[in-house]
Structures are given as C-alpha cells and as structure tokens.
Amino acid sequence: MIITQHHSISTLVQEGRALAAAADTVSFDLFDTLLIRRIHDPDMVKPAVARYLSSRAARMGISKTWPYILKLRNAFEKEQRQETGLRFADQEARYPDYMGRVIEAVFGPQNDDRLLQELTDYELSLENAVLVPRVELAAWLKELKTQGKRLLIVSDIYLPASHLERLVAHAGLLEHVDAVVSSADTFLAKASGIAFPLLKERFGLRYDRWLHVGDNPISDGLRPQEHGITALVLRDGREKLRKSLAKRYCEYSLSQHFYRGRALQQLMLPLEAENISRHPLYVQGFNVFAPLFAGFIQGVAEHCLRSDIRRIYFFSREGWLFEQIWNEVAPRVFAGAELPKVSYLYVSRMALAPASCAHAGLDREHADIVFLPAGNRDFRDVCRVFGLQAEPFTPYLAKHELTQETVLSPAHEGFLMKNRIRFNEMLEEEEGFQAEVRRQTLPANQALLRYLEEQDFFQQTDVALVDIGWLGTIQRFLHRAIAHRKDAPRCHGLLFGASRGIPYPETPRNQLRGMVYDRDRFDAAASAMLANLDLFEEICRAPHPTLNAYRLADNEAGYELVFRRSDDAAAKAEQAHSEQFRPLQEGILAGAKQYGTAAALLGFTFAELKPWLNYLLLTRLAFPKTSEIEAIRQQQHLDDFHGQHQTQVPLTGNGLWERSAFALRWQPFLRTELFFRQIRMRLKGF
Known part of the structure; x- marks a missing residue:
C-alpha cells in the first residue's frame, strides 16, 4: 500500500x-x-514535573528526590500499559490514573483530587509553553x-x-x-x-x-x-533538522557545562508565527541580555532558597526590570517551591547618602566616596552628595583653614595634600562638625525609616537586596542608615556584578556578593562586563526618574519620595535614549519568559549555566562586532553623584566602547590588546 x-x-x-x-x-x-514542540523529546517535560512534586513535598516536610519521583512515574505508567495490553490491542495509559498513584506513593492517601489537579495544571502549563501551532x-x-x-x-x-x-x-x-x-x-x-x-x-x-x-x-x-x-x-525535513540540533546540544550538555547554556538558548528560539521580523535591538535583548539577566535572577532565587531568605527587595532603577524578569523566570524554574516575597524599593545613592549620616555621622571613609568621580572637587560637592547646607559649616571650615571652594580632590588643579589632611581632621570633630551633620540629615533618615516600615522592611530577619552593582554604594548607605535599629534585618546584597572599586564594609549582618562577576572571585571571562558598566544600567533603566531624596511630610507619620526633575535637558535626553532602548527591554522580557520555560525543562543550575553566560559577556562586551557597539553604545548616562567640575584627568575612558568606528574596524588586535590589559589590571587588584 x-x-x-x-x-x-x-x-x-x-x-x-x-x-x-x-x-x-x-x-x-x-x-x-x-502543533510542534520546542523540545526534541516529549519526555523532557517529565523531569520538570518530578521536580515540581519534589518541591511540593519538601514544603510539607517530605524528603523525596525528583529522580525517585520520576522513577515512580515511569514504573506506574509502564504497569498500566502492560495491564491495558492484556485487554486491548494498544498498550495505552491514562495520565490521571498513574499520576494519582504517584501522588499517593509520595504524599500518602488523598481525600480529594486537589493536588492531582494542581499537578495537572502545572504539566499542561509546561506543555502549552513548549507547543507552537x-x-x-x-x-x-x-x-x-x-x-x-x-x-x-x-x-x-x-x-x-x-x-x-x-x-x-x-x-x-x-x-x-x-x-x-x-x-x-x-x-x-x-x-x-x-x-x-x-x-x-x-x-x-x-x-x-x-x-x-x-x-x-x-x-x-x-x-x-x-x-x-x-x-x-x-x-518535514526542516523540523527534523531543528529537533536533531536541539537533541545534539542536549547530549553535549551532559558532559560539557558550556553546552548547557547553548542547549537552553536553542529551546528559547522563536518558532513558526513567533519567528517574525524584529527590531535589531529586540533581537540583541532576546539573544544576549535576556540569558544574562535571567541567569542572574535564577542565581538570586537559588541563593535565597538555599539561605532561607524569605524577602527580596529589588533596588534602584535597574531593579524595576529585574523584578519583571523575576516574575517571568522564578515561578517557572522553581515551580512548587515556596519562593520569597518580592517588591521594588525606591532607592538611590543620592537619596540614601544623607540618611546614612543621621546617626553614624560623616566619617572619612564615606567622605572619600564623594571624590571617586573625577567631577567632584570641593566641600560643596560633599554637601551636594550628602544633602547638607554648606553655610552652617563655615566656622568649622575656617577653624581648619579651609573654605567651601578649597580643592580636596587630586584630580583637580590646586590640590594640596595638607588641605585634605585638614579636611580629615575636621571630620573627627564630634561636638561641632559631626553634630551639625547629624542635625541636618536626621529628617531624611526619619523619612527613609517611615518608607521602609511601610514596605515591611523591619519585619524581616533576613532580606536580599538585588541591584545591578557595582561598588555596593547604595547598600552601604542603606545599611548605615538603619544599623542603629535593633530590628534591622541582616542584609544580603546580591549584585549582577561587584566591581568593588573600594573595599566594602562586610559584616555578618551586611554582606555583598556579585553573582555573575565578583572581583573577589577571579573570573577572567566574566570580567569582560567591566568594559562597559554604564551600558547595563542604560539597558535596565526604569521609565521613572531617579530618586533624589526622602522628605518628611506635613502629617505626623508621613513621608515623600522626591524624584529628579524630568523636564530639564539631561532628563529629556535620558528619556529619549530610554525610548530608543525600548525594543531592547521588550526583547529581554520576551527572552526571559522563554528562558524560564527552558530552564525548568532542562533543570540546569545557575552554576552549570555560568560558562555560557561568561561566553556571552566575553563575545558581546570584550570582543563585539563594530556594528554591535554602534547599535548599543552608551549615549546618555545621567549620574547626579558626579559633579560638573572640569578636571585635569580625562572624564571619558579609553576603552573599547569609546573608540571610533574607524579604530574598531581597522586597528588590528585592538580588542585582544584591551582585554589583556584589563586582565592585567584584575591581577593587580584593581
């Protein structure tokens, strides 16, 4: 026939x-x-379902590993097929029958079908996620x-x-x-x-x-x-080829961690009607930054579950996007587990800096932070950063032979070390200078505490503070502002990247960790992100203006969040740039959704995916194509922490992402030279 x-x-x-x-x-x-499946083997859904049941069991104090549950499922399904084969021509099985047996074997006899229904809903949601018409x-x-x-x-x-x-x-x-x-x-x-x-x-x-x-x-x-x-x-030969590629990458991933990320991205790819023409930035967001940020969020979730941290606060303007990525990734990858509660916290360096001085004062370590940006020069910049009125400090400055305009930064002409020493001596005056600092900054601290109380911050024993990075300044200021309270939670800072340009004051109650990159854990490939840190902030930037201050409101228990103006030239330029990057963020969120499904199916941990994330950083940040640099090169980065003073030191870097298109195209070995220069800097501890 x-x-x-x-x-x-x-x-x-x-x-x-x-x-x-x-x-x-x-x-x-x-x-x-x-319908076609993104996966090459329909049985790839089964381990994910077994992990779901294992997590549900763990929440009830029942210790059953997912391989054990998967083995039960396969055994009960096989038994039913053998039984039906004795009565019918086809050895068929019925999902509710054998999965009901699995549930009873793990959880004991059930009084109703509620758990089976929840399990069925989860498995069908996975099927829907991988099926494409x-x-x-x-x-x-x-x-x-x-x-x-x-x-x-x-x-x-x-x-x-x-x-x-x-x-x-x-x-x-x-x-x-x-x-x-x-x-x-x-x-x-x-x-x-x-x-x-x-x-x-x-x-x-x-x-x-x-x-x-x-x-x-x-x-x-x-x-x-x-x-x-x-x-x-x-x-369909083309469909057969697609499946064979997915199968090959999954087989490679069994022995080589590098291919685990490649297999994951293969399952993320759009199919059929999804595969339409997209903006180049959307494609870049989907293929490059979605795995990087989603992998970071997976690492955050793993850390919190492992450390029993039940509350996560996403920080600063980048946290706005990270929270959305969390909602796409964590519930899929960790289905069945009791995930921490998450919320977005309005914070910034400028808003927290004054609040950090209300009880601890302004010490030398934190005053030095002001002069890290080369655009800051004198005491007026100290006052701007820490929200101080300069005039009340005139007697203390005069006592130490200083003025508001005395140059305190070595990056500026007129700097004398003796003036910096005098400034440091002034910081040691507790009754005069420090008392005035505390007086002026106390309202900001009180407003911050009211805001945090409203966010249930002090009801937690441990909190994860998730931010883009880099120095941990925001967490430093926040912890300093709350450290005087007995109910202050232990703060676990989880950063996308920790460049640690200055030492971070870690204690058992205040810790900082870079998930994708941390200078304290040498990782040459991941350090490629240092080629353009501002780029990550621009990509993740929230649509709202940055927060400038916490202010007490007129009513007794009230506070106000004071945001930066959005109608000046700098803000409008930033808004235009954010609008230009909108397709990039759309691609990131679409990719994060597919990442969540693929990661749930494959079951790889953040550590197992890390080699692939390093590869993305290395190829897209240290060795990108010229066209890739031109498409997403930094255009508008607003930094209120940075002063406006002109300096002897060039404010623009000499890195790869600042080079001209001509140099990028025609200067041989430029990328290799700059990458190895960066590695040498890392080895020297910078």
Whole structure:
C-alpha cells in the first residue's frame, strides 16, 4: 500500500485542499502535525514535573528526590500499559490514573483530587509553553471550518481529551474543531487502527468521505488507509533538522557545562508565527541580555532558597526590570517551591547618602566616596552628595583653614595634600562638625525609616537586596542608615556584578556578593562586563526618574519620595535614549519568559549555566562586532553623584566602547590588546 508523504507543509496543504473537496470529514493528528514542540523529546517535560512534586513535598516536610519521583512515574505508567495490553490491542495509559498513584506513593492517601489537579495544571502549563501551532496547517484547518467540514483532532497519548482540549484552546484552535479525541479515554489508538472504526461509529462518518492528516507513516498513513480513509503524511525535513540540533546540544550538555547554556538558548528560539521580523535591538535583548539577566535572577532565587531568605527587595532603577524578569523566570524554574516575597524599593545613592549620616555621622571613609568621580572637587560637592547646607559649616571650615571652594580632590588643579589632611581632621570633630551633620540629615533618615516600615522592611530577619552593582554604594548607605535599629534585618546584597572599586564594609549582618562577576572571585571571562558598566544600567533603566531624596511630610507619620526633575535637558535626553532602548527591554522580557520555560525543562543550575553566560559577556562586551557597539553604545548616562567640575584627568575612558568606528574596524588586535590589559589590571587588584 502506497502512503502519500509530503516533505513540506506547503505541498501537503496544496494536495489536501484538492482532496478535501471530496471529503465531509477531515481529522488531524495533534502533536508534530498541528502543533510542534520546542523540545526534541516529549519526555523532557517529565523531569520538570518530578521536580515540581519534589518541591511540593519538601514544603510539607517530605524528603523525596525528583529522580525517585520520576522513577515512580515511569514504573506506574509502564504497569498500566502492560495491564491495558492484556485487554486491548494498544498498550495505552491514562495520565490521571498513574499520576494519582504517584501522588499517593509520595504524599500518602488523598481525600480529594486537589493536588492531582494542581499537578495537572502545572504539566499542561509546561506543555502549552513548549507547543507552537504550525501556521499553514492552522490556517488550512480554519479554512476547512468555513467550508462546513467536520473537523476532528485525534491523538495517541496518555492525556485524556479534556486535557488535550486545554492545549488546543491555548493554541487558538478549539473553537474551529468539532471534537478532540484521545486514546487515553478508550485505550484504543490509531497505532492499531481500531480508533478509526470507533470514530466512524461515534460520529457517523463515511470512510470514503474522510481525509486524515498526520506525521506518522503507520498510525496516520497505513492504518487509516486500511479502512479506506484518504491519508496524507507530513515528513518535514526542516523540523527534523531543528529537533536533531536541539537533541545534539542536549547530549553535549551532559558532559560539557558550556553546552548547557547553548542547549537552553536553542529551546528559547522563536518558532513558526513567533519567528517574525524584529527590531535589531529586540533581537540583541532576546539573544544576549535576556540569558544574562535571567541567569542572574535564577542565581538570586537559588541563593535565597538555599539561605532561607524569605524577602527580596529589588533596588534602584535597574531593579524595576529585574523584578519583571523575576516574575517571568522564578515561578517557572522553581515551580512548587515556596519562593520569597518580592517588591521594588525606591532607592538611590543620592537619596540614601544623607540618611546614612543621621546617626553614624560623616566619617572619612564615606567622605572619600564623594571624590571617586573625577567631577567632584570641593566641600560643596560633599554637601551636594550628602544633602547638607554648606553655610552652617563655615566656622568649622575656617577653624581648619579651609573654605567651601578649597580643592580636596587630586584630580583637580590646586590640590594640596595638607588641605585634605585638614579636611580629615575636621571630620573627627564630634561636638561641632559631626553634630551639625547629624542635625541636618536626621529628617531624611526619619523619612527613609517611615518608607521602609511601610514596605515591611523591619519585619524581616533576613532580606536580599538585588541591584545591578557595582561598588555596593547604595547598600552601604542603606545599611548605615538603619544599623542603629535593633530590628534591622541582616542584609544580603546580591549584585549582577561587584566591581568593588573600594573595599566594602562586610559584616555578618551586611554582606555583598556579585553573582555573575565578583572581583573577589577571579573570573577572567566574566570580567569582560567591566568594559562597559554604564551600558547595563542604560539597558535596565526604569521609565521613572531617579530618586533624589526622602522628605518628611506635613502629617505626623508621613513621608515623600522626591524624584529628579524630568523636564530639564539631561532628563529629556535620558528619556529619549530610554525610548530608543525600548525594543531592547521588550526583547529581554520576551527572552526571559522563554528562558524560564527552558530552564525548568532542562533543570540546569545557575552554576552549570555560568560558562555560557561568561561566553556571552566575553563575545558581546570584550570582543563585539563594530556594528554591535554602534547599535548599543552608551549615549546618555545621567549620574547626579558626579559633579560638573572640569578636571585635569580625562572624564571619558579609553576603552573599547569609546573608540571610533574607524579604530574598531581597522586597528588590528585592538580588542585582544584591551582585554589583556584589563586582565592585567584584575591581577593587580584593581
């Protein structure tokens, strides 16, 4: 018997249209015909479901590993198939039956089906996440519906028809078909051919007026033709190649950690109708920055679950995007686990700096931070950063032979070391200078504490503070502002990258850790992010202006968040740049969603994905193409911490991302030279 096979959808649909003219009924296979999976093996869903059950069990104090649960599932499914094989021609299984047994084996006898329903919902959500409709076949199915054909979807699978209907509905096809039929309901399948007489009787069909479309030469070709049903079989070579690539990367990943990230990104790729023309920045966000940021968020979640941290605060303007990425990644990757509660905290260096002095004063270490940016020069910059009025300090300055304009930064002309020594001596005056500092900054501290109390900050024993990086200045100021309170929680700073340009004052109650890069843990590849730190801030920038201050309100318990003006030239330039980067953020969020699904299926940890993240940093930050630099090169970076004074030291760097397009294209070995220069700096401890 000759089976009609087509190696492209277009030719199959073309012939199908001609054959359908003589048919009253058209039936379609579901998987690998109407819908394709991102994964090469349908069983890849099972370990993720086992991890979900293991996490649910752990929350109830039951210790069952996911491999044990997966083994139970496979054993119970096999047993049911053997039992049905004794009564029916097909060795079929039914999901609710054997998964109900798994639940009882793990959790004990159940009084209701609530847990089974939750488990089913999770597995079907995973299936929906990996299933994509074939565009041409879906369009043809809808066309057939308008012609008045009876349309059936028929599948040999362990999921009952009621479950399949949810998958078909998610694909947008349920309203166009008359029925969805599964072998799990009758244990009679297409594979033996018995399903076709059953359908004929159930729906009153005629074999000679019936067209069946599927992808299996036996179940969808030979068996229906044995009953006189016209059959078309799809043998899509391009789809087979895609699956073989995914399979190859997954096999490589078993022994080589580098390929774990590559396998993950293979599963993230858009398919069919998703694969449309996109803005180049969207593509860059999806392929490069989404894995970097989503991997970082996965690492944050792992750290919090491991350390039993139950509350996460996303920091500063970058935290706005990180919270959205968390919502896409964490619930998918850690389904079943009790994740920490998360919220976004309005903070900034400028707002926290005054509040940090209200009880601890302004010591030399924190005054030195002011002069890290080369644009800051004198005492007026100290006052600007720490929210101080300069005039009340005039007597203290005069006592130490200083003025508001005395140069205190070695980056500026007129600097004398003796003046810096005098300044440091002034900082040691507790009764005079420091008392005035505390008096002026106390209202900012009180407003901050009211804000934090409203955010339930002091009700926690441990909090994770998630930020982009780099020096940890925001966390430094925040912890200093709250350290006097007995109910201050332990602060666990989790940064995308910790460049640690200045030592961080770590204690058991105030710790800082760079997840993707940390200068204290040498990682040459990850240090590539130092080539352009500002770029990450610009990419992640929130749509709202930066926070300038915490201010007490008129009412007794109130406070106000004071944001930077959004109508000056600098702010408008920043807004225009953010608008330009909007496609980049859209790509990041779309990629994060796909990352969450792929990571849940593959089960790789952040540490196992780290080699691939390092590869992305190295290739896109240290060795990018000239076109990539020109597309996302820094254009507008607003830094209120940085003063406006002109300096002897050039304010612009001489790194790769500041070079001209001519140098980037025509200067041989430029990228290699600058990368190894950076490595030498790391080895020297800078």
